[in-house]
Ligand SMILES: Nc1ncnc2c1ncn2[C@@H]1O[C@H](COP(=O)(O)OP(=O)(O)OP(=O)(O)O)[C@@H](O)[C@H]1O
C-alpha cells in the first residue's frame with residue numbers, strides 16, 4: 001500500500017471525470033434500490049404508512065374526478081341551451097323572415113340558427129296539443145315566427161351580452177333564454193372546485209407530515225450509523241440521500257395506492273351511472289383517470305414524499321453529531 | 324502537519340479536558356500520546372478531526388486553521404484523517420468488507436477500485452479471510468483491526484489511533500503497533516493515544532504525556 005503524504009490528495013480529481021460520473025450514477029441507483037429494500041424489510045408498517053398517504057391523495061383525486069364529471073354533464077346541457085327569438089307578428093312574410101335570419105347568421109356570436117315559420121309552429125302545435133280541429137277554425141295564424149339560435153360561446157357572460165343585443169333588434173319581440181340555473185350551477189362548481197383545491201392543499205400538508213414523521217423515525221433509528229458515516233467523512237448530502245429516496249418511494253407508493261383506490265371506486269360507480277345514463281337517454285360516459293392524470297397523481301405523490309423527507313432530514317440531521 | 328498552539332478544551336459541563344496544550348508534529352512523524360485515564364487523550368484526537376471544536380487556542384492541520392474551517396468543510400478534513408476509535412465504531416449490520424469500504428464509497432470511488440483497495444487494506448491487517456463476516460462474529464482485537472483497515476483504506480496522510488491495543492494480548496498489541504510503524508514508513512503522520520506505557524517505551528518514538536489536561540511531557544527517545 002502506497003500512502004500519499006499530501007493533504008491535497010483528492011481522489012475525485014485524480015480519476016477521469018467520465019468514470020466518476022459513472023460511479024456517481026451507479027451510486028445513486030444503488031441508494032435508490034437499497035432504500036427500497038429498506039422499506040421492504042418492514043412490509044407491514046411501510047404498507048400502513050403508504051396507505052395513509054394513499055388515502056390522503058385519493059380524496060382530492062376522487063373529488064376532482066367528480067367535478068370533471070359534473071362539468072361534463074353541465075357542458076352537455078349548455079350545448080342544448082338555445083335562445084328562442086319571437087319575431088314581431090307584423091313580420092309574417094317568409095321572405096322577410098329569411099332575410100332577417102340570414103342577417104343573424106352573420107353574427108359572430110351565433111353558431112347556428114333554425115327557423116320555425118308560423119305555419120310550422122302551428123302544425124307542431126296542432127300535433128302536440130290535440131286542438132287540431134279547433135285551430136282549423138282560425139282564420140288567421142296567431143303564432144309568430146320563431147328563430148332558434150345556438151350561441152357560439154358557452155360562457156354565461158357572452159351569452160348575456162348576445163341576449164341584450166338580440167332584444168334590441170327591431171324585428172324581435174321577445175327573446176327567451178333561461179340560463180340563470182346554469183349560471184348558478186357554474187358558480188357552485190367554481191366554489192366546490194376551490195374547496196377541492198383547499199382540501200388538496202390540506203391533505204398534501206398531511207402527507208408531508210406523515211412522511212416527515214416516518215423519515216424522522218428512520219433517522220433516529222439509524223443514529224449510530226449516521227454518526228459513523230460522519231466520522232469517516234460523509235457529507236450531509238451523502239447522508240441525506242437514502243432518506244430522500246425513502247421519502248420518494250413512500251410518496252410514489254402512496255400515489256399508486258391512491259390510483260388503485262380511485263379506480264376501484266370508479267369501477268364500482270360505473271354500472272349504476274350507466275343505468276342512469278340510459279334512463280336519461282344520454283351518451284354520458286364517466287370521466288376516468290387518463291394517462292396524464294395518473295402520471296400527475298404519481299408525480300405529485302413522489303414529489304410530496306421527497307419534499308416531506310427533505311424537510312425532516314434538514315431538521316433532524318443537524319442534531320446528530322458524532323461523539 | 325499538526326500544530327497545537329495554546330489549545331484548551333472546556334466541555335459544555337464546564338470541565339476543562341485540555342489546558343493550554345502546545346506541540347507540533349512534523350509531516351511523516353510518528354508520535355505516541357499517553358496519560359492516565361481521563362487525562363484528555365481522546366479529547367485531543369477528537370479536536371484534530373473536528374469531532375469537537377477547541378474552546379481557545381489554535382489548531383493547524385495540514386496548513387488549515389481549524390478554527391476558521393466552516394462546518395461544511397469538515398467531511399473533507401476527515402477524509403484526510405484516518406481514525407480508529409476506542410470503541411471501534413463499526414457498522415454491525417454490514418460485513419467487514421462493507422465497513423472497510425465505507426470511506427471509499429463516500430468519496431465516490433469506482434467499484435473495482437473499492438474492491439482492490441479494501442482487499443489490500445484487509446490483507447494488511449490480516450483479515451482478508453473475514454471480508455464476508457459480520458463484525459459481531461469477530462473478537463475485540465479483530466474488530467480493532469477492521470477499524471484500522473477502514474482508517475487507512477483511502478490512504479490518508481494522517482492517521483490517528485485511539486487506544487488501538489486496548490483489548491489485545493501483548494503479542495498482538497505489538498503486531499498492531501508494527502502495523503502503524505509500516506504506515507509511518509510510507510510517509511503517513513501517525514499519532515497514537517495509548518496508556519500501554521511499556522509498549523510505547525519499547526517502540527522508541529516521540530511521546531507526548533498528558534496529565535489532567537496539561538501537556539507535562541514531550542519526550543524524544545535517545546538514539
Ligand atoms: N462529551 C463530554 N462532555 C463532558 N466531559 C467529557 C466529554 N468527553 C470527555 N469528557 C471528560 O473529559 C476528560 C477527558 O476525557 P478523555 O476521553 O479525553 O480522556 P482519555 O484520556 O481519553 O481517557 P481514557 O484513557 O479513559 O480513554 C474526562 O474527565 C471526561 O470525563
Ligand SMILES: [Mg+2]
Pocket residue numbers: 364365366409485486
Ligand atoms: Mg480515551
